[in-house]
Amino acid sequence: MSPTTAEPTAVLSANFTPKSLAELDTPALMVDLSAMERNIARMAAFFKDKPAKARPHSKTHKTPQIALRQIAAGAIGVTCAKLDEAEVMLRAGVPSVLIANQVVGPFKTARAARLARLGELILSVDSAENVRELDAAAAREGQPLNVIIEVDVGMDRSGTRTPQETLELAKLIRGLPNLRFRGLMGYEGHAVMIPERDKRAEAARLANSKLVSHAEYLRANRVEVEIVSAGGSGTWEMAGSHPGITEVQMGSWVTMDAHYKKIIPEFENALTVLCTVISRPSPERAILDCGMKAITKDFELPVVKDGGAEVISLSEEHCKLKLTSRELAIGDRVELIPSHGCTTFNLHNELFVVKDNEVVDVWPVAARGGFH
Amino acid sequence: MSPTTAEPTAVLSANFTPKSLAELDTPALMVDLSAMERNIARMAAFFKDKPAKARPHSKTHKTPQIALRQIAAGAIGVTCAKLDEAEVMLRAGVPSVLIANQVVGPFKTARAARLARLGELILSVDSAENVRELDAAAAREGQPLNVIIEVDVGMDRSGTRTPQETLELAKLIRGLPNLRFRGLMGYEGHAVMIPERDKRAEAARLANSKLVSHAEYLRANRVEVEIVSAGGSGTWEMAGSHPGITEVQMGSWVTMDAHYKKIIPEFENALTVLCTVISRPSPERAILDCGMKAITKDFELPVVKDGGAEVISLSEEHCKLKLTSRELAIGDRVELIPSHGCTTFNLHNELFVVKDNEVVDVWPVAARGGFH
Numbered sequence: 001m002s003p004t005t006a007e008p009t010a011v012l013s014a015n016f017t018p019k020s021l022a023e024l025d026t027p028a029l030m031v032d033l034s035a036m037e038r039n040i041a042r043m044a045a046f047f048k049d050k051p052a053k054a055r056p057h058s059k060t061h062k063t064p065q066i067a068l069r070q071i072a073a074g075a076i077g078v079t080c081a082k083l084d085e086a087e088v089m090l091r092a093g094v095p096s097v098l099i100a101n102q103v104v105g106p107f108k109t110a111r112a113a114r115l116a117r118l119g120e121l122i123l124s125v126d127s128a129e130n131v132r133e134l135d136a137a138a139a140r141e142g143q144p145l146n147v148i149i150e151v152d153v154g155m156d157r158s159g160t161r162t163p164q165e166t167l168e169l170a171k172l173i174r175g176l177p178n179l180r181f182r183g184l185m186g187y188e189g190h191a192v193m194i195p196e197r198d199k200r201a202e203a204a205r206l207a208n209s210k211l212v213s214h215a216e217y218l219r220a221n222r223v224e225v226e227i228v229s230a231g232g233s234g235t236w237e238m239a240g241s242h243p244g245i246t247e248v249q250m251g252s253w254v255t256m257d258a259h260y261k262k263i264i265p266e267f268e269n270a271l272t273v274l275c276t277v278i279s280r281p282s283p284e285r286a287i288l289d290c291g292m293k294a295i296t297k298d299f300e301l302p303v304v305k306d307g308g309a310e311v312i313s314l315s316e317e318h319c320k321l322k323l324t325s326r327e328l329a330i331g332d333r334v335e336l337i338p339s340h341g342c343t344t345f346n347l348h349n350e351l352f353v354v355k356d357n358e359v360v361d362v363w364p365v366a367a368r369g370g371f372h
Numbered sequence: 373m374s375p376t377t378a379e380p381t382a383v384l385s386a387n388f389t390p391k392s393l394a395e396l397d398t399p400a401l402m403v404d405l406s407a408m409e410r411n412i413a414r415m416a417a418f419f420k421d422k423p424a425k426a427r428p429h430s431k432t433h434k435t436p437q438i439a440l441r442q443i444a445a446g447a448i449g450v451t452c453a454k455l456d457e458a459e460v461m462l463r464a465g466v467p468s469v470l471i472a473n474q475v476v477g478p479f480k481t482a483r484a485a486r487l488a489r490l491g492e493l494i495l496s497v498d499s500a501e502n503v504r505e506l507d508a509a510a511a512r513e514g515q516p517l518n519v520i521i522e523v524d525v526g527m528d529r530s531g532t533r534t535p536q537e538t539l540e541l542a543k544l545i546r547g548l549p550n551l552r553f554r555g556l557m558g559y560e561g562h563a564v565m566i567p568e569r570d571k572r573a574e575a576a577r578l579a580n581s582k583l584v585s586h587a588e589y590l591r592a593n594r595v596e597v598e599i600v601s602a603g604g605s606g607t608w609e610m611a612g613s614h615p616g617i618t619e620v621q622m623g624s625w626v627t628m629d630a631h632y633k634k635i636i637p638e639f640e641n642a643l644t645v646l647c648t649v650i651s652r653p654s655p656e657r658a659i660l661d662c663g664m665k666a667i668t669k670d671f672e673l674p675v676v677k678d679g680g681a682e683v684i685s686l687s688e689e690h691c692k693l694k695l696t697s698r699e700l701a702i703g704d705r706v707e708l709i710p711s712h713g714c715t716t717f718n719l720h721n722e723l724f725v726v727k728d729n730e731v732v733d734v735w736p737v738a739a740r741g742g743f744h
Binding site: 028107108130158282289317 | 397398399400431453454473474475476477479480498499501502505524528529530531532533561648649650651652653654657659661664665666669670687688689690692701702703714715718719720721741743744
């Protein structure tokens with residue numbers, strides 16, 4: 001990734017007339033453009049001299065304009081969770097998409113083969129059944145499919161578990177006419193949220209070593225392994241520095257959230273939800289027009305951006321604040337920092353792009369609302 | 373509500389060709405039409421002889437076809453949480469909409485006045501500031517607005533707190549030329565989830581008594597109070613039987629969820645999410661293609677409909693099952709019952725309507741994606 005290739009203003013909409021924050025109805029999902037650009041530059045600087053490349057996870061933002069900025073800064077493509085996201089990213093011009101989940105069933109496998117015509121598409125597999133149905137779908141559509149094997153590196157979720165199992169699946173893939181075996185992936189989801197950096201680094205090292213050992217076992221058995229993909233935002237530097245890892249899949253870092261800020265403080269919180277005070281039922285209480293349908297609490301409660309108040313509960317359409325040192329009147333605006341950006345982006349249709357307290361663009365969260 | 377007025381098949385789409393469940397891609401939000409119709413009939417039978425009327429909360433389903441069935445069974449209108457929902461419901465032909473939240477700020481108040489031309493719209497207020505801006509917006513749009521006062525009946529959220537405060541606000545409203553004072557509402561949100569029926573009934577009784585006492589205080593001061601609206605799914609019978617309550621706002625009952633099923637077992641779980649097994653990493657483990665972006669866990673984890681397996685975790689795009697007595701292969705389908713229907717509907721664009729294991733219609737979750 002080279003920060004010099006980025007053209008930050010190139011993807012701002014030509015016809016958008018800047019407006020003030022006061023002109024936004026609430027709740028509104030906003031990104032601080034300068035803070036996000038600094039996050040992208042920080043990531044790019046790290047990968048500049050590394051053998052590993054960045055393949056940021058776009059499940060976080062689901063927004064092509066963010067993905068294209070990541071590509072412009074040197075990312076080799078994006079990671080996606082599902083075909084709806086992959087389609088949006090491929091159609092937006094992202095050159096390579098890795099789907100980090102299994103693509104299973106007749107609808108999805110046929111669609112994957114059709115989407116593979118739009119650009120490089122790489123699917124992760126962990127079972128013989130899925131491999132065979134992908135080969136059959138690729139044959140029917142006349143479009144070969146790239147696959148990598150997902151290895152369970154300790155999360156106890158999807159993935160092969162032993163080097164022998166990985167090797168057998170790789171041999172099966174290589175024996176099928178319509179699939180191309182590209183490598184391995186693992187996700188150390190059990191490591192990314194460990195608060196202590198030392199413990200997190202050790203858990204990531206163990207996970208990445210397991211993944212690389214599977215790759216080495218395949219190579220020792222004369223199976224070529226090109227891609228070894230791993231990492232999340234909490235372990236981005238660890239995966240990016242681990243010998244043998246070729247790609248890193250981190251997602252949240254680009255716009256960040258209050259939860260990850262405690263784990264990787266090197267990135268800035270660029271994402272907020274602008275809210276309005278709708279009720280002041282008592283001297284220490286303010287109610288905002290923003291609940292779980294606009295900002296999530298699956299990690300923890302959101303955080304009040306400029307302090308002076310604390311979120312004490314979030315119901316479907318209300319956020320209850322305890323005021324500590326801030327005075328708020330009915331109609332005043334408050335910015336909340338989501339605790340979990342990935343699940344909050346998913347609730348919004350649009351991302352308002354803010355620079356120097358002015359709304360300079362609106363980007364569609366284009367892959368929102370896609371389930372498949 | 374009279375069950376005899378319902379025309380259950382009238383709102384099925386004329387041109388939809390029934391298909392099998394196997395023809396649905398997953399995850400897919402589904403409603404069992406017969407179970408939902410029995411829930412509606414049960415509700416209608418209760419309200420048939422009561423002075424109180426049903427005004428079901430449509431924030432749960434956000435689906436006009438469900439609202440219209442509730443109206444056909446005797447509901448006087450719907451409750452909504454915000455203007456985007458109100459607009460969808462009014463445009464679909466719902467005759468009366470009560471917004472149970474405060475509508476604050478220049479965009480929302482102007483829009484409310486414009487929407488009020490489409491049908492009866494009733495807004496809840498709890499502050500002088502909001503009342504004055506609503507009157508000004510109504511004046512500018514040349515459209516009077518109906519308002520009710522929200523009373524805090526014990527939830528410590530929005531709402532006036534003393535009868536004197538309620539009276540002063542009512543007098544302010546009555547003195548403004550463009551507002552029409554219609555009554556009071558309260559939401560006993562602190563009571564609706566109490567598991568023990570006796571304790572729940574007592575908490576509801578206290579809350580409803582407080583609300584009615586405010587209404588009586590206003591009447592004693594020569595302020596007419598037409599509407600006294602209260603209740604949630606956990607307290608629907610209690611609110612519907614409480615002397616002086618004129619409307620009940622319960623939402624979840626119509627399609628239900630796993631959490632409310634423990635509290636109001638008289639309604640059936642009609643709502644499920646159809647999922648596909650994408651990985652079988654170990655003998656007791658199956659992974660589904662359905663995570664927090666298709667089914668929520670803000671109450672608790674979802675429940676496997678036909679048993680034999682237990683949800684042990686839900687990440688963004690994966691559901692991890694522990695298999696107890698069920699055999700599942702890659703590609704098999706599993707139905708999950710959401711723990712919280714209101715937040716799950718909000719994630720989906722479409723509701724697949726199932727009868728006798730056949731998909732008989734697709735209803736748009738039309739108010740999904742509306743934030744304002």
